[in-house]
Amino acid sequence: MKLGRAIYDSRGFELIPKGATITPEHMQTFSIYEVAELFIEDWRVDDVPVQPLIAPELEGMATQALRTIVVESQGEKFIDDELLEEAETPIIEMTRELFPEVIGEINASGCQSLKEYAFQQPAKVAGLSLLIGRRMGLGMLELAGVGMAALFKDIGYILLPSGLQDKVNPTSEEELLIRQHAALGAEIMSQLNRFGPDVAESIYHHHERWDGSGYPDGLSGKEIPLLARIVGICDSYYEMASKRPDRPGYMPHEAVEYIMAFSGDLFDPELVGIFTRQVPLYPTGITVKLNTGETGIISNSNLGHIGRPTVRICFDERSRQIKEPYDLDLAQPGNQGRLIVQVT
16 A cells, blocks of 8 residues: 555654555554554545645644743743744744635544644644634734634643643532633733734633633623634634544544534534535545445545535445446435445
């Protein structure tokens, strides 16, 4: 088997190049670096481009910059300006990649490494927040602000006892401490001249919820600043899609369905409408089984047609391999009876 896409570590460094033949040594590398997914070259879909919206190198740069800041600023209310610049650079580059047009598909997979969660998950949230903001028509400056707010949404934890962020069953006292991280993070960011007030404001309110059930102020509806609403929905998605101490990460379609289910309750309905048309329930390249028994590979996620991708059928209803695979567009009226029942 050959890799259809290069493998990167959490810092954005290439571990194994695209096209490399997978060896036992590579399998050890996958285990060491907790690689959760592989793209394998397959003649049946060699014409299907799988282009990431956010370059892995940029996501890795943001992850590494955040890691350095957290380690070197632990217990401090001030962050060195040079470290902030290192974090700001990949966010600005991510923003530029969305102009003049959006090209590629967001990586819908969460963080599958517990030790990297605190650094990698915010970097993923930043990329998705930028995409949602772009689709809402935000300008470059506002987008950079929402990206920085997303990356630093949990920076307040550097002023709290270690381990709280991964606590499975926090006590009432620990829960009160956890809820302080948003306000503490906003306080840290508000002291920095590098960013506008919208960054600190978004960090402060990113756990508010549409129905008023969130914190710290219990704001509801459009009382919640727009950028905070964007960060909040993207944070919730990648929290669900990521591996946590008490559970594995949810599949993209499961996490998206959760967001959809709580539209108008926890999340801004308008944002949910945009979100569900940007995050694929069934990303390009994954293998699925239909209710007819047919099996195939997603060849087009059909963003905008929620849960109705194009499937390249490779095995018929009796699990017999098809000599000439063909595309089946589930969004077409004649295929409405065909449903995805399993992701394999």
